[in-house]
Amino acid sequence: MEPNTHPQHTLMIEENASHSMEVDPKRARFPCCIVWTPLPLLSWFIPFVGHLGICREDGVILDFAGPNYVCVDNFAFGAPTCYFQIGKDQCGYTQYSAAYSNEDGYQHDEPGRGAFTWDETLQKGTQEYQHQSYNILTCNCHSFVANCLNRLKFRAGGWNVVNLAIFMFLNGRWVNKSSILKSYLPFLIVLGLGIIFGGATFLAYLAVFVILLIVWFVVGTYCFKKLIYV
16 A cells, blocks of 8 residues: 655655755856855956855855845856855754844744755845845845855854855865966956056055955954944
């Protein structure tokens, strides 16, 4: 006698089983990963600045790409060049509700339910940022990814635009050798041309620009916590 299995339940099991954690750059599939790619112009002068996204369990990329707009499966500035895959054992989202409040922290927004899946947790972040204005200095792609990581409670949370940028710079894995060239070659060309035609003056202005940008995000994140949205 065959067990009476609901067709929808069977479909959900098959769908979950089909998710592979294998990264497939050719198809732009990075399951449970943070992904990074350089930004036109800005990364040519500051190569560690780029565009971030976070991926669903099926590898589809989500990224905050403009005012009230979270892009799905169409990474805004080209294919990822660097990624970091998150182990689910490093997250605490299965033990807590994914509801998020900037003032009160994490709360249960569905009575009787204390856990959400990875994709449901990211959906909460997506819904929030679909109602956020985009500003590269105050509410950007790093804000969105940091918000999602806090919802997932990745490494206990506490993520912001500064520690997330440092984390990806130190721990990100290059997709392939050509991705390294894509990320750093424009900077090396601009730097070489700047030194040739501008010399010490170019280097001085570049250094001031980099320092001001770093100071803005560090001060805005740690001294004026409501200035840079997460």
